[in-house]
Amino acid sequence: MKIALIVIAAVFAVIVLAVIGIYNALVRLRNQADNAWSQIDVQLKRRHDLIPNLIETAKGYMKHERGTFEAITEARSKAMGAGNVADASKAEGMLGEALSKFMLVVENYPDLKANQNFLSLQEELTSTENKISFARQSFNDQVLGFNNKIQMFPSNIIAGTFGFVKRDFFEIEVAAEREVPKVSFS
Numbered sequence: 001m002k003i004a005l006i007v008i009a010a011v012f013a014v015i016v017l018a019v020i021g022i023y024n025a026l027v028r029l030r031n032q033a034d035n036a037w038s039q040i041d042v043q044l045k046r047r048h049d050l051i052p053n054l055i056e057t058a059k060g061y062m063k064h065e066r067g068t069f070e071a072i073t074e075a076r077s078k079a080m081g082a083g084n085v086a087d088a089s090k091a092e093g094m095l096g097e098a099l100s101k102f103m104l105v106v107e108n109y110p111d112l113k114a115n116q117n118f119l120s121l122q123e124e125l126t127s128t129e130n131k132i133s134f135a136r137q138s139f140n141d142q143v144l145g146f147n148n149k150i151q152m153f154p155s156n157i158i159a160g161t162f163g164f165v166k167r168d169f170f171e172i173e174v175a176a177e178r179e180v181p182k183v184s185f186s
Contacts (some may be wrong), residue, residue, distance in 0.1 A: 022158045029146040034140035043132040061112035085168040144166045
């Protein structure tokens with residue numbers, strides 16, 4: 001009788017320790033995904049802060065491009081007000097598209113392209129875009145690990161019990177960024 005009681009207590013202890021271990025792993029993965037999102041958020045804020053300076057520098061040269069400036073300003077406002085990853089993905093995609101169109105318009109203004117302040121801001125924006133890309137990749141890797149853990153047995157049972165839910169990836173919604181660039185040597 002004593003041996004059976006000891007075996008039952010040992011099995012119960014192993015189960016409790018396993019649940020604690022799985023729960024702690026889920027918390028760690030969730031926190032890593034939150035941290036990765038914070039890194040994206042820092043870079044997006046930097047991007048959002050650079051845009052007004054870029055526009056102000058360009059306004060003096062591009063007097064007839066009011067629609068372009070308004071599109072960027074509106075996209076920036078939506079991006080800054082995004083409340084979750086899915087909304088941020090969509091809004092940042094729209095902002096990226098507006099910035100791409102802006103950079104195409106800049107090509108028509110050689111004086112602006114030669115302006116040192118504008119070139120500096122453009123370089124800083126390019127650097128920020130690269131940092132956003134790396135942060136997005138890191139975030140998506142963390143979300144993948146978290147989503148795998150909450151969907152795999154036996155951790156899916158613990159995840160469901162304690163309310164861990166699947167996270168969204170930070171994906172670009174811009175069709176132009178998904179298109180393959182055409183290269184021509186003619």
